[in-house]
Amino acid sequence: MVAGLIPFLAGCTDGPLSALAPAGEAASEIAWITWVMMIGTLVLMAIMSALGLYAVYGRTRGRGGPSSRAIIGWGGVMIPALVLVLLLVYGVRTGDSMLPVGEEPMEIRVTGHQWWWQFEYPGADGETFYTANELHLPVGRPVDIRVESADVIHSFWVPVLGGKVDAIPGRSNQIRLRPDRVGPYRGQCAEFCGTQHAHMGFHVEVHEEPDFEDFVEHMTGLDRTEAGPESGRQAFETHCATCHSRTTYVDGTGPNLASLAERPYLGAGTLQHTEQALRLWIGRHQQIKPGNHMPDHGDLDEETVEALARYLEAR
Template identity: 45%
Template sequence: MAREVTLLWWAMLGFASLVLLGVTALWLYAMHRAPRETSAEQARRINRRWIVGGGLLLPGLSILLLLAFGIPAGHRLLPLPLAEPPLRIEVTGHQWWWEVRYPDGVVTANQLHIPAGRPVDLAVSSADVIHSFWVPRLGGKLDMIPGRRHVLRLQADRPGTYRGQCAEFCGSQHAHMAIDVVAHDEPAFQAWMAARRELRFSPPPGEAGAVFEQRCGRCHRVAGVSEGGRAPDLTDVGSRPSLGAGTLDNRPGALRRWLREHQRLKPGNGMPAHDDVTPETLDRIADWLETLAP
């Protein structure tokens, strides 16, 4: 999709440059040619020639040319039916994180795993205000509107990691609303899906487990432990490249830092501060979260 957009852009630039050169050449010619004696009748004929040629034929032809190029390109950007229906993934924007749902019930957040080499339909929507889904290297942006699902068809030709970013101002932490798109080759994608589907954990022992289940679990889901659906699913949080939708690289120890300081790192985010939980318990929860991965 991004390739179509790029092609269209270059074609428009090329054509506009030709027009600019043509007009400039005519203008220079008009400035420098020697004045000619013309009768009134001749002048009228010349005027008519310019109006018909330069005012009707030339723009008409130009627009036809652009349409011949633009309409097929526009069609290739649309999620039209395919012989084999593409994988459909639901992506929902929240202030300020991304929820990602796969057809067979796998849920993740702030990251999107896709197969490379085949088209994927992303059905995007929002749970609160208008956001916009944009992964520049894969395609154009598409607004995420509460109550509506828009479909964006993307295809990553090569495996790799592509950064995405919310592209519609959605509040104070709009800048901290990034998404990591990981395109796998087909076997690796199937392996990831299978591993994610099977993933189950048990809570950490003691105080940490109790706090997680009673408190964190009201908002967060961890398969096998809690069913909260109001905040990012944490079942694979240990394997995510970043925390807080791109706020913090998920290096060892980053989860400890996030749990203690998330309101300083990402002020106003939807998670209450955990001041009334002892730092030791928070660290124990963070160390356990770090192990959650397929």
């Protein structure tokens, strides 16, 4: 039986979305609970199977064995109660240690939209700045994530860093994350929220402290409205600026595009970001991510798409 589990586990214990390869404090606690429960269950199952086999095939004894009262009292009440109480204490303690209480760390606000994520940070100058579909965190420092929704229920989940938190319209939920390993990871919406729910991922980058400071410095007040070709800027003003912004000071009904040039994915993890992919997205995103809430721009001529792409790639 255990041998049968091995190929299954080999596929899950690694990779950017694995809760069994934790890279943060809360995720480690969750991984521990998983292992304790799984191994405990296997041990109990082995004991119960052995007892079951013994009951069927064992030698019948005359007098002298434990009375049926004792068997029921211990096997049916005392031992299960003991196991459950131990698990309860362990579970409650672990749950408690993940609550955002005590110190007051930096807070990042996350808003789930059909089907993308907005992140709002405290900037270096006290103002906030916005970015989309990419979450940047410092290593070794707790960060409180405040999870909200702009439309339906979503769920914020970075399996390597911690548990899921629902994004519920009109409510503000919180989770504390403390990454302990630098790296690129991945987050995913974990509550079905419509047709493109599966394409509602986000990139997670855990930085060393100085690199994180650089990121905040870079994003604070980043304004690329004037970067890139003038024709691109004009097309953007005409077709795109009602929903998208090229400065990090302004949020929008579409993802913030000020730092799009540095973003590794397009369409909330749908496409790897390359220059080619960006042109494809602008002209044909309704074929790539059908039903997404950006209006179809299939009627734009090639030249305009080109200008828009160059404008959005400008740094």
